[in-house]
Amino acid sequence: MTRTTIGYGIDLGTTNSSIAVLNGVGVEVVKNNRQSEITPSAIWIDRAERLHVGDVARKRSELDHENTCIEFKARMGMTDQPKVFADGGRSMTPEEMSAEVLKSLKGDVAQRTGEDLRAAVITVPAAFQLSACEATKQAARLAGLEHAPLLQEPTAAALAYGFQSTADNAFWLVYDLGGGTFDAAVVNLRDGELTVVNHRGDNTLGGKLIDWKIVEELFIPALTREYRFADLSRGNPRSLATISQLKRAAEEAKIEVSRSESASISLLLKDDRGDDVDFFYDLERAELVRLTEPLIVRSVNLCKKALEERGLGTADIEKVLLVGGPTLSPYLRERLADPRQGLGIPLDHSRDPITAVATGAAIFAGTQRLDAVAALAVPPAGEYVVALAYEPVGADTEPLIGGRVSGADTAGFAIELVNAEARPEWRSGKIALDADGTFTATLWAERGRANTFRVELTDGSGTRREVSPDELTYTVGAVDSQPTLTNAIGVWLEDHDVAWLLPRGTPLPARRRHTLRTTIALSNSRLEGYIRIPIVEGEYSRADRNRRVGRLEIDPGQVTRDVPAGSEVEFSVVVDESRLVVARAYIPLLDEEFEHVVNLRTETTPTHDELNKKVRAERHRLHELRTEARDLGDVRAGTLVARIDAEGTAKDLDRLVDAARADPDAATECGRRLLDLQVAIDEVEEMVEWPKLVQEAKETMAGVRDIVLGMGDMSDQRTLTTLESATREAINAHDADLVRRCVADAYGLAAEVLERTDELPRIRFEHLRGLLPDMRDKQEATQLIDTGRKAMERGDMRTVRDVNRELENMLPAPPPLDLSSTVVRGS
Numbered sequence: 001m002t003r004t005t006i007g008y009g010i011d012l013g014t015t016n017s018s019i020a021v022l023n024g025v026g027v028e029v030v031k032n033n034r035q036s037e038i039t040p041s042a043i044w045i046d047r048a049e050r051l052h053v054g055d056v057a058r059k060r061s062e063l064d065h066e067n068t069c070i071e072f073k074a075r076m077g078m079t080d081q082p083k084v085f086a087d088g089g090r091s092m093t094p095e096e097m098s099a100e101v102l103k104s105l106k107g108d109v110a111q112r113t114g115e116d117l118r119a120a121v122i123t124v125p126a127a128f129q130l131s132a133c134e135a136t137k138q139a140a141r142l143a144g145l146e147h148a149p150l151l152q153e154p155t156a157a158a159l160a161y162g163f164q165s166t167a168d169n170a171f172w173l174v175y176d177l178g179g180g181t182f183d184a185a186v187v188n189l190r191d192g193e194l195t196v197v198n199h200r201g202d203n204t205l206g207g208k209l210i211d212w213k214i215v216e217e218l219f220i221p222a223l224t225r226e227y228r229f230a231d232l233s234r235g236n237p238r239s240l241a242t243i244s245q246l247k248r249a250a251e252e253a254k255i256e257v258s259r260s261e262s263a264s265i266s267l268l269l270k271d272d273r274g275d276d277v278d279f280f281y282d283l284e285r286a287e288l289v290r291l292t293e294p295l296i297v298r299s300v301n302l303c304k305k306a307l308e309e310r311g312l313g314t315a316d317i318e319k320v321l322l323v324g325g326p327t328l329s330p331y332l333r334e335r336l337a338d339p340r341q342g343l344g345i346p347l348d349h350s351r352d353p354i355t356a357v358a359t360g361a362a363i364f365a366g367t368q369r370l371d372a373v374a375a376l377a378v379p380p381a382g383e384y385v386v387a388l389a390y391e392p393v394g395a396d397t398e399p400l401i402g403g404r405v406s407g408a409d410t411a412g413f414a415i416e417l418v419n420a421e422a423r424p425e426w427r428s429g430k431i432a433l434d435a436d437g438t439f440t441a442t443l444w445a446e447r448g449r450a451n452t453f454r455v456e457l458t459d460g461s462g463t464r465r466e467v468s469p470d471e472l473t474y475t476v477g478a479v480d481s482q483p484t485l486t487n488a489i490g491v492w493l494e495d496h497d498v499a500w501l502l503p504r505g506t507p508l509p510a511r512r513r514h515t516l517r518t519t520i521a522l523s524n525s526r527l528e529g530y531i532r533i534p535i536v537e538g539e540y541s542r543a544d545r546n547r548r549v550g551r552l553e554i555d556p557g558q559v560t561r562d563v564p565a566g567s568e569v570e571f572s573v574v575v576d577e578s579r580l581v582v583a584r585a586y587i588p589l590l591d592e593e594f595e596h597v598v599n600l601r602t603e604t605t606p607t608h609d610e611l612n613k614k615v616r617a618e619r620h621r622l623h624e625l626r627t628e629a630r631d632l633g634d635v636r637a638g639t640l641v642a643r644i645d646a647e648g649t650a651k652d653l654d655r656l657v658d659a660a661r662a663d664p665d666a667a668t669e670c671g672r673r674l675l676d677l678q679v680a681i682d683e684v685e686e687m688v689e690w691p692k693l694v695q696e697a698k699e700t701m702a703g704v705r706d707i708v709l710g711m712g713d714m715s716d717q718r719t720l721t722t723l724e725s726a727t728r729e730a731i732n733a734h735d736a737d738l739v740r741r742c743v744a745d746a747y748g749l750a751a752e753v754l755e756r757t758d759e760l761p762r763i764r765f766e767h768l769r770g771l772l773p774d775m776r777d778k779q780e781a782t783q784l785i786d787t788g789r790k791a792m793e794r795g796d797m798r799t800v801r802d803v804n805r806e807l808e809n810m811l812p813a814p815p816p817l818d819l820s821s822t823v824v825r826g827s
Helices: 055-060 094-113 130-142 153-162 207-226 237-257 285-309 330-337 356-365 608-632 635-647 649-659 664-711 714-732 736-756 759-769 778-793 797-809
Strands: 008-012 016-023 026-029 042-045 051-053 068-070 083-085 090-092 121-124 150-152 170-177 182-190 193-202 262-270 276-284 319-323 384-389 400-406 414-419 438-442 450-458 471-476 488-492 498-502 510-518 531-538 547-554 568-575 581-587 592-597 823-825
Touching (some): 008 356, 026 356, 042 055, 042 094, 051 055, 068 083, 094 130, 121 130, 121 153, 130 150, 150 356, 153 319, 182 285, 207 276, 207 649, 276 285, 319 356, 498 510, 531 581, 531 823, 547 581, 608 635, 608 664, 664 714, 778 797
Parallel strands (some): 170 319
Antiparallel strands (some): 008 016, 016 026, 042 051, 042 068, 083 090, 414 450, 450 471, 531 547
């Protein structure tokens, strides 16, 4: 039978992966050659340079860290530090290793069904960056999957739970805690369509964090108290083999404790002298609960934020859909169900949480038609082909379909669709073809099964004629509505501001255009300069608090003539359903458009020294704000500080910084968690600084009002009135960024009035006189100041302005500008 839909869905996970296929209204998870529904996402290259995937590689990783790799999904989209397999000398990127996992899953399908899989839906975390999505598509291409739409994991999970649900206008919350990522998604099931109405997630929150906490806070201290281990840590390259064994034992013990009160660990290790060490440890559930608590707090906070942003409370949510292996933990379920410390929403764990994502991906794959149906332009003589237009899965029990029959003359022909399995048998009745062979028909389908309709073609005499395809299948079930953008997309400007192009929640596909201006010249004749437009995703006005996920670049060799600084650039982005980005930059001066896929591989692994310095700085900032909030008695700021402490972010960063000495995965995770901490501290800082900002705004407006009323005209007074109104609204809305912009605009208005009345150069001259000790050539500066003073006395403001410019040039050079971006907002 020719497959007409993709049919297969793949959960490409951090720890484990699986593949499933939709059969009617049921889904089969395809087992591998070890009769397991899950395949560990692990790679091993042996001494003979043979590559192994799955369980054998996962077990090998405990003893042979140099020739194995696990959890590489965390580095998808990174540009540096590929895994080097020591024995074979082979180097592989995360997407190349992911491709091998995909090939293994394809092989399982071939072994079970004989089918050569060329298409499959692949799931990604909703919080995945654009670069990681693009890397996933690249892995699919390397694996020979010619067609591989990406589906967000929470959407897949919701489909697994709601495919055959009869609920209507119900809100559900997907709680998806995987091996390395967490997604909280609010979904609405209405009229048979599932819509993700809001999402919050964390790409560094998952089950493996619990494993590392067990290793670093329990196992390592116990070992070092009793045996000779000088520096047993992830940050010590010589410890990696021992650490790998402890990590695997922690994972197994964690799973065991989810079923009992304790788990016993027994390992044979090597100490620093190479002597055998028998390590025994009894992991108690109480210990695991203590270590897990900060992670659950983070996940619950993200769930509540997702609800609050949509104006929903826990009473509005019918149930929480549990997804991911860690949700099997009894403590986690008890904690989530708790109305005070958790969510207090009924939990639904009627699906296998480990394979739910693959199941939902297969359901979605069943809605995706392939273009492989043989719709020949000129069928062989005497044969007929029908090209059908319909959705294979839908909520409607009476779907409308269309089609066109091609072949020989179809005058007088009719088509009839027959559901032979219905009781009684259902027929559409003969539908006459239009002159061009087209027709439309309304089917009748039953819930709870796949409805197969026979396609019967008859000529003018009523004689049956062969037609291909001769059947179609339609299933009644919930379907995914239009996907949306998880994070806002914008341009990082040279002043570290962001020009937002597409807000989060934008339906996909989407496109947007924005006018920018260059800040440096691009010289074709001298091959100097460049236009660099960095792309960020996130939600923060400060550019460096968002994730820089890619950039579009135009270098001197790409332009036909020079482009001066200040030139206009019309920048546009197009984002498809899989969140892949194409960017275009049109330069009117050249009347030329530069179009290509954005370079999304721009994120690199931060160094240990860089991370250490930044983490220490943020710890100091947090300490200062904690003290200030306490001294001010600011309850709201204190609550935010308490939330940071409860989530254990700062403590986790200390652990990750140390591990980053030798572990690139830890360095990547540390960089991302550091950004989360910076954003959280920014929120506290804004809360503490808010009274000062309000006072500054009021004083500034009062001072500017004196200047405008004393020296300005009616136009200036109207502008001031507008600014004062905007400032009051910003203060009432508690919008710190808007207040700052209003203050800046007020200063600009004052400067314009003072410049027009010759007061600004006087003020500037007096300010520069006070900076004489800092000037490079004090003797020449003293002479200039004398010239300026005399010009002031005779009212020669032109000379004063000239003196000011020369004095400014004598000041110390400012720190070098960050030229990661060479664009600003256009007019």
